[in-house]
Amino acid sequence: MASTSAKQTGWDDVVVHVVTGKGGTGKTTAAASLALALASRGKTVLLCEVEGRQGIAQLFDVPPLPYEETLVASGPDDGGDLYALAIDPESALLEYLAMYYRLGRAGKALDRFGVIDFATTIAPGVRDVLLTGKVYEAVYRNKRGKNDRVYDAVVLDAPPTGRIAQFLNVNSELAGLAKVGPIRTQADSIMTLLRSPKTAVHITTLLEDMPVQEAADAIDELHDIDLRVGAVMVNMARRKELDEEARELAISGDLPRAQIEKDLARVDIEATTELVDGLLAEAQEHAERRALEDEQRERIAALGVPSYELPRLADGVDLGGLYELAAHLCEQGMA
Amino acid sequence: MSTRGRTTRRVGPLAGMPEASPRLDVDALLDDPETRIIVCTGSGGVGKTTTSAALALRAAERGRKVVVLTIDPARRLAQSMGIETLDNTPRPVPEVSGSGTLDAMMLDMKRTFDEVVESQASPEKAAQILANPFYQVLSSSFAGTQEYMAMEKLGQLHKDAARTDRWDLIVVDTPPSRSALDFLDAPERLSSFLDGRFIRILLAPARGPARFMTAGLSVVTNALTKVLGAQILQDMQTFVAALDTMFGGFRARAQQTFALLQQPGTAFVVVAAPEADALREAAFFVERLAGEQMPLAGLVVNRASRLLHEGLSGEQALAAAERLESTGDDSTAVTSGLLRLHADRTRIVAREHHLRQRFAAAHPHVPTAVMPALSTDVHDLDGLREVGELIAG
Numbered sequence: 001m002a003s004t005s006a007k008q009t010g011w012d013d014v015v016v017h018v019v020t021g022k023g024g025t026g027k028t029t030a031a032a033s034l035a036l037a038l039a040s041r042g043k044t045v046l047l048c049e050v051e052g053r054q055g056i057a058q059l060f061d062v063p064p065l066p067y068e069e070t071l072v073a074s075g076p077d078d079g080g081d082l083y084a085l086a087i088d089p090e091s092a093l094l095e096y097l098a099m100y101y102r103l104g105r106a107g108k109a110l111d112r113f114g115v116i117d118f119a120t121t122i123a124p125g126v127r128d129v130l131l132t133g134k135v136y137e138a139v140y141r142n143k144r145g146k147n148d149r150v151y152d153a154v155v156l157d158a159p160p161t162g163r164i165a166q167f168l169n170v171n172s173e174l175a176g177l178a179k180v181g182p183i184r185t186q187a188d189s190i191m192t193l194l195r196s197p198k199t200a201v202h203i204t205t206l207l208e209d210m211p212v213q214e215a216a217d218a219i220d221e222l223h224d225i226d227l228r229v230g231a232v233m234v235n236m237a238r239r240k241e242l243d244e245e246a247r248e249l250a251i252s253g254d255l256p257r258a259q260i261e262k263d264l265a266r267v268d269i270e271a272t273t274e275l276v277d278g279l280l281a282e283a284q285e286h287a288e289r290r291a292l293e294d295e296q297r298e299r300i301a302a303l304g305v306p307s308y309e310l311p312r313l314a315d316g317v318d319l320g321g322l323y324e325l326a327a328h329l330c331e332q333g334m335a
Numbered sequence: 336m337s338t339r340g341r342t343t344r345r346v347g348p349l350a351g352m353p354e355a356s357p358r359l360d361v362d363a364l365l366d367d368p369e370t371r372i373i374v375c376t377g378s379g380g381v382g383k384t385t386t387s388a389a390l391a392l393r394a395a396e397r398g399r400k401v402v403v404l405t406i407d408p409a410r411r412l413a414q415s416m417g418i419e420t421l422d423n424t425p426r427p428v429p430e431v432s433g434s435g436t437l438d439a440m441m442l443d444m445k446r447t448f449d450e451v452v453e454s455q456a457s458p459e460k461a462a463q464i465l466a467n468p469f470y471q472v473l474s475s476s477f478a479g480t481q482e483y484m485a486m487e488k489l490g491q492l493h494k495d496a497a498r499t500d501r502w503d504l505i506v507v508d509t510p511p512s513r514s515a516l517d518f519l520d521a522p523e524r525l526s527s528f529l530d531g532r533f534i535r536i537l538l539a540p541a542r543g544p545a546r547f548m549t550a551g552l553s554v555v556t557n558a559l560t561k562v563l564g565a566q567i568l569q570d571m572q573t574f575v576a577a578l579d580t581m582f583g584g585f586r587a588r589a590q591q592t593f594a595l596l597q598q599p600g601t602a603f604v605v606v607a608a609p610e611a612d613a614l615r616e617a618a619f620f621v622e623r624l625a626g627e628q629m630p631l632a633g634l635v636v637n638r639a640s641r642l643l644h645e646g647l648s649g650e651q652a653l654a655a656a657e658r659l660e661s662t663g664d665d666s667t668a669v670t671s672g673l674l675r676l677h678a679d680r681t682r683i684v685a686r687e688h689h690l691r692q693r694f695a696a697a698h699p700h701v702p703t704a705v706m707p708a709l710s711t712d713v714h715d716l717d718g719l720r721e722v723g724e725l726i727a728g
Contacts, residue, residue, distance in 0.1 A: 023511050024380015024608065055612075101561055110558060114533040125472060160379060162407070162511060182561065209712050210409040211380075239679055241672040255669060263670035266662075267655040269647065278644020279673045285643070286676055288710040314682035316611060 011334065014200045015139055016193065017155045017230065020164040021204030022214040026235040026310075028055040029317050029325065030204040031157040033310060034233075036326035037335035039075060039082040043152035046138055047072075047084045050131045051159060056084045061319050067091035069138075069149065083149070085134075090116055092130040100182070129170045129187050136190045139198070161203065161218040168194055168201070169225045200230025205300070207237060207293035212300060219303055229305050231334065234297075236312035238290060247287035255280055308334045346622040348699065356695040359633035359702035361727040365394040365504075370602055372493065372505045372595070373632070376518055377606035378616035379511040382637040384408050385713055385722060386606050387508040388416060388439070392428075392716065393723035394504055395437035402438040402496070403506040404488055406481070411714045413441070423447065425492075430716060438502070447484040448474040451588075455581045469574035481510040482521030483589070490592040516623055519596075523589075602632035605701075609639050609687035614694050621698055633702035635726055636691060640683045641707050649681030704728060 019031035035047040049056050054064045060072045065086040073082040110116050135156055141148045159167045171187040203218050205211040219229050249255045264271040300307050313321045329335055364370055375387040384405050391403035402425050413421045417429045421441035428437040453461045464470050489507050496502040509518045603624055607617040624631045656674035659667040706725045713719055
């Protein structure tokens with residue numbers, strides 16, 4: 001189901017990949033895997049986080065990221081570099097002021113009067129304009145003709161689904177507040193980028209009822225504000241060891257016990273009653289879970305967006321696991 | 336925002352052998368009449384809402400008069416409590432057995448904020464505030480409003496409970512923020528907003544003597560006007576001036592609720608999944624509670640994997656599966672599949688065990704309940720009962 005190629009889905013034209021999802025579904029893991037997958041195709045990629053968690057640094061096992069694009073992984077030959085950046089609104093605001101208004105002294109004065117703190121933690125909408133504004137800057141940097149690094153793709157580890165529409169709909173957040181003025185103009189430019197074919201919003205989910213429901217709700221919300229939904233990224237999908245027939249037998253308790261005992265004996269394992277009972281019970285639990293997962297897969301298929309699966313890694317996600325997940329995404333054609 | 340917790344140092348014994356945590360005695364906690372408030376907290380996606388509902392139901396069926404405040408329940412969970420759509424008013428959950436009662440409600444953040452404004456200001460002033468564009472955005476999207484309003488609602492429920500005797504236990508779910516600490520930081524954030532230098536500057540012209548109108552300030556206002564435009568500043572000023580009379584009220588209420596959380600009748604239940612991130616969050620929260628002198632009841636680890644038999648190690652199972660597969664005999668596919676499943680499960684169980692032990696080594700005194708993963712979703716009251724039983728052990 002999840003093997004449409006990059007050409008068909010058109011991800012090649014996408015520069016900004018926004019990754020959201022319900023809390024606990026592995027947004028950061030999915031975003032990092034996607035960024036690695038894109039880099040493995042020879043692209044120069046920037047992976048950003050905006051929630052001050054330093055989740056990227058933890059995943060890549062590097063020191064906490066500063067407000068500076070930092071090389072975290074490099075391809076074997078030319079190209080394929082992955083940079084990471086933790087965007088915090090305070091630094092973004094100061095940079096923004098310096099860049100567009102040449103506010104050296106005033107910038108510091110703003111800080112002294114608590115304005116930076118006010119604008120970035122309290123003033124609604126302003127914070128999000130600053131965070132998405134940095135992404136905008138990274139995308140359009142080349143157009144300003146500087147010698148700065150040019151990215152082929154920017155992957156944004158975004159806030160969770162509950163806040164994503166609000167986060168991305170920056171100009172409507174500001175609409176009631178700033179009807180004119182530079183920050184409004186800035187918000188409008190960001191919005192144009194986010195609504196263009198250059199941007200896709202991907203939603204991570206688990207194969208469980210609530211995360212899938214939230215993914216479905218988020219798709220509706222994003223459509224309502226004219227944002228393009230990219231793909232559903234299914235995280236922590238269970239292993240597919242048993243085929244459908246075997247799973248049905250496992251649920252009804254009809255797996256061939258004698259055959260299993262014979263096979264175990266063949267590889268020198270003593271097939272005690274307890275062991276065989278245990279294996280059968282584990283198989284039953286697995287099959288029940290898989291049945292629920294398949295129900296959710298059907299719901300996801302009905303959402304009308306492509307989906308990609310990341311397997312559940314028994315040892316958890318470490319750096320090696322991340323590379324493995326990136327390979328899965330490449331294989332399925334997401335990058 | 337949530338970076339604050341990450342810069343704090345580790346708190347707890349600095350040396351210790353890995354050992355099992357003491358067991359969290361859930362029933363003793365629920366049965367104790369001194370327990371008046373249970374706050375379930377933890378990072379997003381760990382099953383806080385389900386845990387809150389299950390604890391509330393169990394307490395009710397053991398004879399307590401319970402109200403549960405959920406934040407954003409799944410439709411199925413709301414349905415499982417026999418209520419199609421929960422709203423800002425507590426409604427009785429039907430078919431609760433035993434002598435106790437259970438009411439359930441869902442936080443409506445904007446409604447709650449509006450009510451606070453209406454209760455604190457004169458009708459004309461309230462109308463003026465409610466219509467201000469700044470208020471409308473603030474009340475529906477200020478990062479932290481949900482946390483603050485959950486606190487506010489808890490304070491209200493507590494007052495109602497004391498006044499009417501309708502409830503003797505309040506179970507609170509906390510908003511699905513990335514960091515569990517956000518819940519505790521929200522009132523502080525609101526206070527610092529209200530006490531902030533910038534707010535005072537905004538208020539200064541309205542207060543007469545322009546003593547703040549220093550050279551520094553005009554640089555600031557000029558810069559702000561440049562960036563934000565003059566109109567937004569004006570709206571902000573109007574809003575802040577309108578809210579001014581209520582500042583004291585807001586701050587006092589936030590502080591009261593915060594103090595309520597420090598009382599011995601409150602019990603925090605930290606919820607986590609057996610994942611590194613969730614347990615790290617749980618550890619931060621446990622340390623923070625200790626720092627704030629807030630009573631911690633214990634840790635609930637949801638969705639734990641378990642082995643259904645012990646006889647075969649993961650390595651053995653994997654080796655056996657590989658040997659079976661190398662025979663090229665298709666009839667062994669089911670058996671090798673079972674062995675691989677078992678090997679996988681063994682690794683997951685070992686990793687989760689390791690993560691829990693790491694937590695226990697740093698926080699040996701935190702009572703812990705481990706709740707095994709269910710193979711089906713909760714969709715009715717029986718499902719919630721089962722969860723309650725499993726947590727209680």
